[in-house]
Amino acid sequence: MSRAEFPAYVHIQEVVTRDGLQIEPRFLPTGQKIALIDALSDTGVSKIEVTSFVSPKAVPNLADAAEVARGIRRNPAVTYVALVPNLRGAQAALDAGMDELNLVMSVSETHNLANMRMTPEQSLDGFRAIVEAAKGNPARLNGSIATAFGCPFEGAQPQDKVLALAERYLEAGLHSITLADTTGMANPRQVGRLVAGFRARFGEVPLTLHFHNTRGMGLANALAALEQGADRFDASLGGLGGCPFAPGATGNVVTEDLVHMLEEMGVPTGVDLPRLLELARGLPVLLGHDIPGQVAKAGRSGDLHPVPPGVRQPAL
Numbered sequence: 001m002s003r004a005e006f007p008a009y010v011h012i013q014e015v016v017t018r019d020g021l022q023i024e025p026r027f028l029p030t031g032q033k034i035a036l037i038d039a040l041s042d043t044g045v046s047k048i049e050v051t052s053f054v055s056p057k058a059v060p061n062l063a064d065a066a067e068v069a070r071g072i073r074r075n076p077a078v079t080y081v082a083l084v085p086n087l088r089g090a091q092a093a094l095d096a097g098m099d100e101l102n103l104v105m106s107v108s109e110t111h112n113l114a115n116m117r118m119t120p121e122q123s124l125d126g127f128r129a130i131v132e133a134a135k136g137n138p139a140r141l142n143g144s145i146a147t148a149f150g151c152p153f154e155g156a157q158p159q160d161k162v163l164a165l166a167e168r169y170l171e172a173g174l175h176s177i178t179l180a181d182t183t184g185m186a187n188p189r190q191v192g193r194l195v196a197g198f199r200a201r202f203g204e205v206p207l208t209l210h211f212h213n214t215r216g217m218g219l220a221n222a223l224a225a226l227e228q229g230a231d232r233f234d235a236s237l238g239g240l241g242g243c244p245f246a247p248g249a250t251g252n253v254v255t256e257d258l259v260h261m262l263e264e265m266g267v268p269t270g271v272d273l274p275r276l277l278e279l280a281r282g283l284p285v286l287l288g289h290d291i292p293g294q295v296a297k298a299g300r301s302g303d304l305h306p307v308p309p310g311v312r313q314p315a316l
Contacts, residue, residue, distance in 0.1 A: 007231035010262055010269050012255060013047035013208060014040050017068070018083055019252055020240030022052070022059050026288055030064040034071045036286075039279055040237070041075040044271040045255075049081045049102065049234070053089035069096035081142070085116065090130040094137055101134065103127050103174065104144040106182070107165050108151030115146065124168060131173035143169035144178040144210065148194070150185030159194055163201055176206035178234070181221065184214020188224035195228040210234040211253045212242065213292070218253035219261055226267070233258060237276070238283045238291035254293040256280050264301055273300070 017037055021028055028036075033051075040048055050072065056063035069082060081100040082093040093101050105123035106112035112120050127143065134141060147154075148162050166177050179194060191209070198207055209225045209232070211218045222233055236252035256276045262269050280296040307313065 005229075006226055006265075006267055007229060008268070009231065010226070010267055011046035011232045012044075012259060012269050012271050013049070013081075013232060013234045014043075014045045014237060014255055015049040015210075015234050015252060016040075016237040016240055016255070018049040018052050018062070019234075019242075020236040020238070021061050023242055024061055024240070024287060027061055028286060030067050030071070032286060033064070033068050036279070037068070037072045039275075041073065041078050042272075043275050043279070044269070045078065046232075046270075047079040047081055047100070049083060050098070052083035052085070053092040053096075054083070054085050066092060066096055069093070069098060079140075083144075084130070086126055087129045087133060090133055094134060094139060098139055100140040100142055101130065102142045102144055102178070103130060104146055104180075106146040106151070107157045107162050108147040108154045110153040111147045111151045111182070114153070120165075124172065127169070127172050127174065140176065141174045142176045142178060142208070143172075143174040144180050145169075146180045146182040148179040149181040149190060150183060152183050152185070156185075159197055162194065163197055166198065166202065170202070170205065176208070177202070178208040178210050180210040180234075181212050182210075184212035184217070186211065186221050187217060188220045191221045191224040192228050195225045195230050199229060206232065208232040208234055213239060213251060213253055214242075219257060222253060222258055223261075226262075235259075238280045238293045238296065240283070240287075240291065251292055254280075254295070256293055257295050260295045260300060 017033055037048055051065040051068050052062050053065045079099045081102050082098040083102045084090040084093050090101055105120055109120055116123055145165055150156050209230050211221045235255035235258045237255045239251040239254035241252045259269055259271045259273050277296055280293050283291050
């Protein structure tokens, strides 16, 4: 696919306050979470995954989900999303006025049991109950397929199995699909094949790619998806995050690094990169540790530096 065939616009969907914070050793106070979300709302990202309405015992860092969801300032240009694990979580998210619910299960039976404590069939039954509960509510329903590119317990998942699960999601009444590289096992060729297969089978059904950078292939995988027409990507400010039920999993694709790559390629995102970098550079103070993001450290490719003293300038 040539540059001219890249999507005309790429939607950046920020997940730092859910996926990014869920495994942090330090609890970020509710007011600071709200302030971070409000600041991200003004950067031009299309969606923000605000939180997850999950058991505080399972994910203590998101125990303040309702307070955060009700406390943020809503930008009408941004879709505010909550991940929900079950019907109770979905009802709480709807009560908090979330614009979209993100429902997740793994295509890998073993990972779904480890992560959700349910079989895939039980998860699908739960999805159907959520669809019924959401009838009459304007909230959209997105279905995420975890371990779509590989499971740490079972290995690679057949493409036909992934696409068959996406079809079952849509048949259940979900509106859009996310293919998630939960454990960072994807490679660019695999990504290109799966995105092309999804498009061939489901046409214009909204598709998001959720990549982790566990093995350093996050941006390469995003580029492979982009070359197949993908135009929606999850990413996490500073590269924070990782699945707590995936051995060795590290953070997500870095939002500012992804935006920088796209900007350098001439692919518009509508995101204010300088503002995003400012927020990323503030994360170490909030969290008490360094972040994996590279552009926040090195600066943008176009940032020029003073000529070292003693270097002779060429004559004009």
